[in-house]
Amino acid sequence: MSNPKNLEVGKGYKDEGDALFKKTEYRPALGKYYLALTHLEGLDKNAMSSMGMSAPSNAEGEDKPINEIDELISKVYGNMSACHMSLKNYQRVIETADKALKKNPKNFKVMLRKARAVGEQGWHERSKRLLEEIKTKSPEDAAKADAEIARLNSIDQAKDKKYAQKQRGFLKRNVDLGIEQKVEPEEEGVEEISTPGVKAA
Numbered sequence: 541m542s543n544p545k546n547l548e549v550g551k552g553y554k555d556e557g558d559a560l561f562k563k564t565e566y567r568p569a570l571g572k573y574y575l576a577l578t579h580l581e582g583l584d585k586n587a588m589s590s591m592g593m594s595a596p597s598n599a600e601g602e603d604k605p606i607n608e609i610d611e612l613i614s615k616v617y618g619n620m621s622a623c624h625m626s627l628k629n630y631q632r633v634i635e636t637a638d639k640a641l642k643k644n645p646k647n648f649k650v651m652l653r654k655a656r657a658v659g660e661q662g663w664h665e666r667s668k669r670l671l672e673e674i675k676t677k678s679p680e681d682a683a684k685a686d687a688e689i690a691r692l693n694s695i696d697q698a699k700d701k702k703y704a705q706k707q708r709g710f711l712k713r714n715v716d717l718g719i720e721q722k723v724e725p726e727e728e729g730v731e732e733i734s735t736p737g738v739k740a741a
Contacts, residue, residue: 550579614644633657
């Protein structure tokens with residue numbers, strides 16, 4: 541198949557996947573997105589100009605522009621990560637989000653989803669670092685990032701409180717069982733050395 545044909549077929553499968561996603565049919569949607577990728581991933585980037593999709597040249601130091609194909613692939617992987625998030629397949633969320641971000645590092649919606657998935661796996665500090673990065677790179681997403689950080693902090697505080705209560709319960713059980721160890725306060729001054737068999741005066 542020619543590149544233009546592949547592009548149109550790939551877009552068609554993506555649209556079908558989007559429609560299924562809206563109906564909350566996540567697994568069938570993933571199948572459509574996979575089919576979309578089989579047509580989009582193999583497209584020749586050098587043939588872009590013949591399809592009228594060449595990216596504008598950029599000055600040195602500026603961000604590299606993203607061509608239409610990479611943008612489309614990023615969206616497909618991003619939508620796959622959304623499906624996996626709904627299915628609570630958090631490792632797959634991270635994997636597909638990483639592929640989306642490789643094609644478009646500015647896909648902050650996907651980066652936010654990845655941060656949430658990382659947090660759901662229990663890696664709260666790593667998740668918070670990603671969320672802080674989003675706040676720096678995308679101020680318009682700062683409120684969402686802050687809300688997620690607040691949610692993670694709330695979970696951490698609840699865990700800390702539960703752990704403290706558990707520790708208090710453990711100590712109380714020891715007291716109830718009569719195995720509390722008393723620690724005598726240290727007396728100030730030097731310690732006397734006694735010779736074995738000789739009573740101290």
